Amino acid sequence: MSNSKPTILVQLDTDAQPSVFDGVVAVDAGVDHLFRHASVTPDNVRDLVYGALFTRGPADLRQTALFVGGSNVAAGEAVLETIKETFFGPFRVSVLFDANGANTTAAAAALAALTSVGGSLDGAHAVVLPATGPVGQRVARLLSRLGASVSIGSRDLGRAQSLAERLRNTTGGRFEAFTGGDPAQLNATIAKASVVVAAGPEGAQVLSAALWQGRSDLRVVVDLNAVPPLGVEGIEATDKNVERHGARAWGALGVGGLKMKIHKKAVKALFNANDTILDAEEVLELGRDLV
Template sequence: MPDDKASILIQLDVDPQPSVFDAVVAVDARVDHLFRHGDVTPENVQDLVYGALFTRGPSDLHRTALFVGGSDVAKAEAVLEAIKKTFFGAFRVSVLFDANGSNTTAAAAVLAARSSLGGSLEGARAVVLAATGPVGQRVARLLGRQGATVAVGSRDANRSGKLAERLAATTGARYDAFSNADPDDLSRTLESAALIVAAGPEGARLLSAPQWQGLGRLRVVVDLNAVPPSGVEGVEPTDKNVDKGGVRAWGALGVGGLKMKIHKRAVQELFGSNDKVLDAEEVLELGRDLA
């Protein structure tokens, strides 16, 4: 029998107005129908999920999927957990989590860096600036799972220390903590870095040119901030594996092209079965051959 059911993506956004960006990607991924809901919470999401589960038989549920998004990643994570608790037996649909673009951006950054390091991160020393933010946490997590040893930084040393402990327990990889705000601590950490990823907020300068140019072991620098001033001085948003004095540089727009390809593929992947939950690790796997 041909699979003639239309594909339906239900966009569940924690913001009052669902993201237009995410809606456009869904359309470009050739979803047949897109239903958009804003102000989604763990308390009100159950009935929305039930609407997805009980309108089609179990054999057709692979043609319905959920996308969880919004600017507040912590709120969206709570919604995702509530969704997973709603599923039972054969009554489940696939879900993509990409609140604030955190998973697709992190996956693209890690895959871009890996390509510039010869295709492997095994044993590489990576430094993640602003690692306690949503994207930074996921970048650090994925780097550890790829075999890198990772130093995670924050202005608050206590926060970066807690993150390092949590990530080490989750991944089994080695994580160290440092303070972005302490120049000496930052300098010592950067000396051993083969890879630097700046994952700070828009318009926040995290690293000056003298702080990274000339580092003997540095091979790749990735800046995920597209809004001036750049997060890493000397890296342009459009840089895409550009040689900067022996260091390969990636800017936010350079990484963004790969991010968009991964995002589109992840949406398409939802309709292969009804039992996928695509979080950071799964999204990275989908992008392996796109980098």
């Protein structure tokens, strides 16, 4: 990052306090200056973006970038859309969207699965449960991009069906919905899975050992919950592509190491150009050579 102008990352956080985690990652990624703003909304973000656009000439705008974060992913998505609408002509800077770590975590989970099945998900059947949260939605989307057909799980079948339809329409991928609250339906869905990703809330078990252990077709299980009880019974948080009961296992901390590498690489990539938007798919591509 050595150019005539120092690199500046403007952290736009929708929470009342900017994320310390995201700030530390930015510093460790080598950003020269970090400007942190809290309580960012679509209504107040335009002036912040204008400040980033109009203080440097077009040739130097690649040295300025934006990071959209915060714990509320939907709020961050609204801010991102306003940012994109604010850009015009050559007046634009690169943006990384990673509210609540959703994109980097989902990319790491999808790449962990891809690695464990030998580098190809073409024809694989993946299950994501629950899939209707911010991380689960992105994991489902990315697994489909990598070639898998994906079963969308939720205790609310209507939410699962709505998400499956939306993902089919936006990606052209193969998605079906099921309810994880129905033991028989959950068992039948896991029985045909080659990949399972648990993206549930902290401290909530979504898959018992009896439902996944010993399944002949199951090749990889990824659990993104690090808080006991873990999301998948029989997986350790530190598991990193280890064999457990015939499947390759990844725990939240095992995935987390890859997520951190992807996050840092994404921050560095912002300064390669002034017109890059890093959302889930772009973050996934950046992480392919890091597994």
